[in-house]
Amino acid sequence: LNAAPGRAPRQRVRFLPAPAPGGRGAVELVAARVPVLADHPLVRGPRFRKLKIGAGHRLDVKASGVFVLGIGHGNKLLTDLYNCHLTKVYTVGGLFGKATDDFSDTGNLVEKTTFDHITREKLERILAVIQGTNQKALLMYSNIDMKTQEAYELAVKGLIRPMGKCPPIITAVRCLQFALPEFQLEVHCLHETQQYLRKMVHEIGLELKSSAVCTQVRRIRDGVFTVDDALPRTRWNLQSIQEAIRNCQLKVETELEKTLG
Amino acid sequence: AMAGVVRRLLRRGLGVAAGPPNPRQLRETEEAAPVFQYAGKAARRKDRVFVWGFSYSGALGVPSFVRPDASWKKPRRIQPTPYRLETEEKISSAACGYGFTLLASNTRDITKVWGMGLNKDSQLGFQRSRRDQTKGYEYVLEPSPIPLPLEKPQQTQVLQVSCGRAHSLILTDSEGVFTMGNNSYGQCGRKVVEDEIYSGSHLIHQLKEFDSRVVQVVCGQDHSLFRTKKGTVYACGWGADGQTGLGHYNITSVPTKLHGDIAGVNIIQVSSYGDCCLAVSDEGDVFGWGNSEYLQLASVTETTQVNVPRHLPFKIGKVKEAACGGTGNVVLTEEGNVFVWGYGILGKGPNLIETAVPEMIPPSLFGRSDFSPDIRVAHVRCGLSQFAALTNRGELFVWGKNLRGCLGTGRMEDQYFPWKVTVPGEVVDVACGVDHMVSMVRSFT
Numbered sequence: 001l002n003a004a005p006g007r008a009p010r011q012r013v014r015f016l017p018a019p020a021p022g023g024r025g026a027v028e029l030v031a032a033r034v035p036v037l038a039d040h041p042l043v044r045g046p047r048f049r050k051l052k053i054g055a056g057h058r059l060d061v062k063a064s065g066v067f068v069l070g071i072g073h074g075n076k077l078l079t080d081l082y083n084c085h086l087t088k089v090y091t092v093g094g095l096f097g098k099a100t101d102d103f104s105d106t107g108n109l110v111e112k113t114t115f116d117h118i119t120r121e122k123l124e125r126i127l128a129v130i131q132g133t134n135q136k137a138l139l140m141y142s143n144i145d146m147k148t149q150e151a152y153e154l155a156v157k158g159l160i161r162p163m164g165k166c167p168p169i170i171t172a173v174r175c176l177q178f179a180l181p182e183f184q185l186e187v188h189c190l191h192e193t194q195q196y197l198r199k200m201v202h203e204i205g206l207e208l209k210s211s212a213v214c215t216q217v218r219r220i221r222d223g224v225f226t227v228d229d230a231l232p233r234t235r236w237n238l239q240s241i242q243e244a245i246r247n248c249q250l251k252v253e254t255e256l257e258k259t260l261g
Numbered sequence: 262a263m264a265g266v267v268r269r270l271l272r273r274g275l276g277v278a279a280g281p282p283n284p285r286q287l288r289e290t291e292e293a294a295p296v297f298q299y300a301g302k303a304a305r306r307k308d309r310v311f312v313w314g315f316s317y318s319g320a321l322g323v324p325s326f327v328r329p330d331a332s333w334k335k336p337r338r339i340q341p342t343p344y345r346l347e348t349e350e351k352i353s354s355a356a357c358g359y360g361f362t363l364l365a366s367n368t369r370d371i372t373k374v375w376g377m378g379l380n381k382d383s384q385l386g387f388q389r390s391r392r393d394q395t396k397g398y399e400y401v402l403e404p405s406p407i408p409l410p411l412e413k414p415q416q417t418q419v420l421q422v423s424c425g426r427a428h429s430l431i432l433t434d435s436e437g438v439f440t441m442g443n444n445s446y447g448q449c450g451r452k453v454v455e456d457e458i459y460s461g462s463h464l465i466h467q468l469k470e471f472d473s474r475v476v477q478v479v480c481g482q483d484h485s486l487f488r489t490k491k492g493t494v495y496a497c498g499w500g501a502d503g504q505t506g507l508g509h510y511n512i513t514s515v516p517t518k519l520h521g522d523i524a525g526v527n528i529i530q531v532s533s534y535g536d537c538c539l540a541v542s543d544e545g546d547v548f549g550w551g552n553s554e555y556l557q558l559a560s561v562t563e564t565t566q567v568n569v570p571r572h573l574p575f576k577i578g579k580v581k582e583a584a585c586g587g588t589g590n591v592v593l594t595e596e597g598n599v600f601v602w603g604y605g606i607l608g609k610g611p612n613l614i615e616t617a618v619p620e621m622i623p624p625s626l627f628g629r630s631d632f633s634p635d636i637r638v639a640h641v642r643c644g645l646s647q648f649a650a651l652t653n654r655g656e657l658f659v660w661g662k663n664l665r666g667c668l669g670t671g672r673m674e675d676q677y678f679p680w681k682v683t684v685p686g687e688v689v690d691v692a693c694g695v696d697h698m699v700s701m702v703r704s705f706t
Contacts, residue, residue, distance in 0.1 A: 097296075109291050114298040117706075125687065125705050128654050132681050135628070152610030152678045156623045158630060172632045188632075209300035209706050 001238060002046040009039035054078050057088065057222055060194040062104060065090070065219030066230045071245075077252060084259040085161055086223035087171055087188045093216035094201040096181040096208075103198035105213045115210040120178040126207050127173045127185070130200070134170045141166040161190070168192035170200070182215070224251045300706060307704045308351045310364065311343035311684055314697025315665040318360040320378035321697060322346050324402035339666035341673070343684045343700065348375070348404060352701055357644070357694025358424025358480070361385060364404055364699070365419045365431065373419045374431055375404035382427040382459040384442030397461040407431075409439055410465055424694075425480030427459075432478045437469035438487065446483045447514030448498030468516060471495060481533035481551075487516055492527030494519045494540060494570075502536040503568025504551035510568055521569035523548050534643055534693075535587035540570065545579030547592060548572050555588040555604035559617035575600075575619055586643035586661075593650075597637030598624065605646055608660040611677045626679045627652055644693030650679060655687030657700065665696040 015029040037043060054075040056068030070078040096115035100107030141162040144151045154160045162169065170189045177184040187197060198214040205212025220227050229248055231240050282290075316326040317338055323346065326337040350366040361378025363385070376385030381399050386407040388398040409431065411417050421432040428442030428449055440449035441464075447453050451466045468475075468487075477488040484498025484505055495516040496505040503510060506519045523540055526548070530541040536552035549558045550570045561571045578594040589603030600619035601607040607614075608622050627650065629636045640651040647661030647668060658679035659668045666673060669682045686702035 098291075109294055112291075112294050112296045114296060117300045117302045117304050122706050125655070128656070129705070131633075132628070132656055133683060136681060136683065147611055147674065147677060149610045149612045152612075155678055156625055158625055172630075174632065207705065209304070 001048050006041065006047050007039075009035040012036050056081065058193070059219060060217065062106070063194040063217040063219065065217075066222045066225050066227060067219070068222050068225055071241075074245075077256070080256050080260060081223055081252070083163075084223065084255065085163055085190060086255070086259075087190055088192070088219060088223070089221035090187045090189065090194075090197060091176065091216070091218045091220055092185045092187055092197050092201060092214060094183050094185070094204070094212045095215050096183070096205060096210055096212050098213045099202065099205065099211035100213050103195070103202045103214055105215050107213075111211055113210045115181055115208075118180065118208050118210060120175065122208055123175055123178060123183065123204070126204055127175060130170060130173055130204075137167070137169050138162065138171065141169070166191055168196045184216075224248070224255050304706065306706065308689075309686060309702045309704060310346045310348050310352050310355070311686075311700045311702055312346050312362075312697065313340045313343050313669040314667040314694070316340055316697075318378050318697075319400045319402040320357070320360055320362045320694065322362065322364075322377040322402070322404045327400075327402050339673075341666040341669070342671045343669055343682065346404070346699075354419070354421045355690070355692045355699045355701060356422045356424040356429070356480075357692045357697060357699055358384065358429060359426045359482075359645075359695050361401075361424060361429075362692075362694070362697070362699055363407075363422040363424055363429055363431070365422045367418045367420070369415055369418065371414050372406040373417075374407045374409065374422060376407050376429075377401045377404050380460075382443040383462040383464075384424070384427055384429045386441050386465060387461065387463045399460065407441075409433075410467070411436055420476075421478060423478045423480040423485075425485070426482045428480065428483075428485070430478040430480055430485055432475060434474075437467055437471075438475055438478055440466045440468060440485070443483075444514075446499035447512050448480075448483050448485050450485065450497050450514070450516050452514050453512065471516065472518070477531060479531050479533050479538075481538060482535050484533070485516070486531050486533055486538060488528055488531045488540075492529070492543070494523060494528055494531055500568065501566075502552040503566045504533065504536050504538055506538065506550040506568060506570050508569050510566070519550075519570055521548075521550070522572040523570045530582055532583050532585045532643070534585050534645060537585050537590065539583040539585050539590060539592075541580050541583050541592075545581070545595065546572060547575060547580050547583055549590075556615055556617040557585075557588075557590050557603050577619055577621070582641055584641045584643035584648075586648065587645040589643075589646075589648070589661075591641045591643060591648050591650075592619065593638055593641045597639075597653075598622075599627075599638050599641060599650055601648070606661050606675055606677055608648060608678055622679065627658055628654070628656065628681075640690070642691055642693050644698065645695045647693055647698075649691050649693055649698070651688055651691060655689070655703075657682045657684055657688040657691055659698075667694070667696045667698055669698060 011033045014034045016032050017027040018030040020026045020028040054070040059067045099111040142160045168191050172188040174186045176186050194217045201212050201214040312321040350368050352364045353367045354365045356363050364375045380401050388401050388405055390396045390398050417433045417436050419433050423430045431439040443459050449466050450468045471489050473489045473491045475487050476490050479486040481504055487495040495518055497513045497516045501510050505513050507517055527543045528540045529543045532539050537557045538551045540548045548570045550567045554565045558567050577600050580592045581595050582593040584591050588605045591601045599622045602616050602619045604615040637653045638650045639653045642649045650658045658681055660676045660679045663675050670680050686704045689701045691700040
């Protein structure tokens with residue numbers, strides 16, 4: 001970063017003595033633009049000595065996926081994005097037949113159960129119930145008076161979203177794959193933690209009269225940032241980071257304008 | 262020598278040092294763990310009944326709400342959320358009247374119908390009081406069997422029940438229709454007897470003379486409608502608002518065939534709860550008659566009472582189902598859209614109070630979105646001032662006036678747009694009354 005060409009040094013108008021036409025030794029002041037010495041790279045030193053990097057929504061040790069970071073001035077945008085309360089999308093993988101104490105497959109075994117009675121239909125029914133109850137929670141925590149016409153119009157458009165503090169809410173769940181004993185869900189949620197998602201998998205197992213553990217939690221979307229925008233480990237260099245920032249700038253700006261006005 | 266013995270014991274593994282379990286040990290303990298079975302492969306989904314609303318009339322069928330079994334417990338006037346009601350048989354049909362409920366099962370046993378709630382006009386038949394064997398109960402707090410005078414009690418099946426303000430109708434498959442309750446306007450289909458005392462009456466009237474088998478019975482507030490297999494509609498009862506549709510405003514005490522715009526039309530569904538009636542034909546047309554003070558029929562006429570069935574020319578598509586409430590009506594079209602009109606809280610926010618022309622409720626309120634585009638409303642039902650809609654996913658949405666907690670949302674406020682009721686199961690059918698509701702639910706697994 002420091003090797004990149006920096007800002008051009010500031011210019012200042014100085015009145016410098018210059019030899020005047022006619023007359024030996026007579027000097028007159030001529031205005032000239034002169035670079036300020038204080039801006040000289042040898043005086044100033046390297047432009048960046050440390051960088052301020054802030055993290056967006058938390059991501060577990062056992063989970064993977066999109067992780068948003070803000071650099072320097074981007075940290076202010078991070079707080080704004082947090083206040084937008086946009087949904088995050090996860091792919092959650094689960095396994096029927098086991099129950100562990102920390103709801104993931106690396107924990108201590110608590111119980112083993114049969115799962116041959118589970119069908120995709122039953123799973124989808126449970127998912128529909130989860131969606132329905134969370135829909136109600138969504139409306140309740142958005143702090144709008146249900147009796148107003150405004151509330152009705154927002155509910156029709158589906159724009160009711162809690163803008164303040166609220167417990168984790170799941171806005172949509174869908175079953176992507178189902179192959180006993182494994183299954184994969186796509187979850188759209190707000191204000192959640194990865195452990196909450198693992199607990200949800202455990203509770204789905206309980207509802208289906210069996211047990212389930214979570215094998216994989218992967219965030220595929222965080223607000224406006226998707227997996228396509230994200231940089232894998234092989235591309236963690238200055239070039240790609242700068243390119244990524246440039247690509248996302250427009251998206252972030254439009255989203256902030258739309259939500260916060 | 263002692264140390265040597267101890268060391269040999271340790272090596273033999275009797276005193277194994279407990280360190281962090283290595284993966285092989287973990288796997289072995291896992292495999293050795295017992296497997297529990299909570300549900301077998303042939304596990305069936307259970308059928309349940311949930312009730313909610315005003316309980317002091319006994320209509321919910323839970324006696325501990327009215328008369329608590331322990332002295333420190335307080336009586337529960339309103340049940341704001343769905344409460345499970347234990348029934349002996351699987352209930353196939355339920356109906357809510359004005360303060361009472363009927364539950365029917367299609368079993369071949371002798372007891373086919375149970376009733377609970379108000380019984381001041383013997384709308385639940387004669388319930389012999391245990392304290393005085395000659396008198397009957399005026400309030401029935403628990404689902405009590407209703408003895409029907411069947412000729413073949415172990416072969417006949419009850420298909421459907423319906424309840425009005427103070428009378429009820431029970432439809433069987435081979436023995437016609439049984440009517441009980443108040444008959445001061447001839448709504449039970451028999452001649453009006455002056456000064457008849459209905460309380461504690463044993464009389465259950467049987468109606469068999471129709472042009473073909475009756476397939477649907479509907480009770481309005483003080484009138485009864487019968488729909489036969491051929492698609493004709495019969496009516497009897499009070500007619501001062503024209504709700505009998507027979508061309509006059511008098512009482513009818515014998516079920517008489519309706520003409521007007523439905524003559525010759527194959528009607529596939531009839532509905533009524535207050536004083537307005539709607540009928541749906543097999544081609545998707547809607548016909549209405551009865552009270553029109555709340556603009557229910559204002560699209561065809563300015564008069565407030567219509568005593569002949571009139572075709573309602575709505576351009577909303579083919580209608581599949583219709584339901585009438587006290588002041589508002591709702592229809593469901595083939596595409597799964599819900600249209601409301603009339604007066605009151607119609608479901609489109611607090612600004613829409615009355616309309617004579619049907620207005621569609623946006624399907625996004627029932628859960629349809631880009632994420633789940635195949636959600637459709639499957640059935641619509643009406644109470645006196647509430648509406649209920651069932652989706653194909655088994656979700657129940659209610660809206661309207663929340664009279665004594667009858668919406669089941671858990672709140673006491675009126676609901677101006679469809680709101681989902683949290684029921685632990687897939688809702689198969691719902692019956693709406695004045696201040697309570699009954700739903701038939703199947704468990705998830």
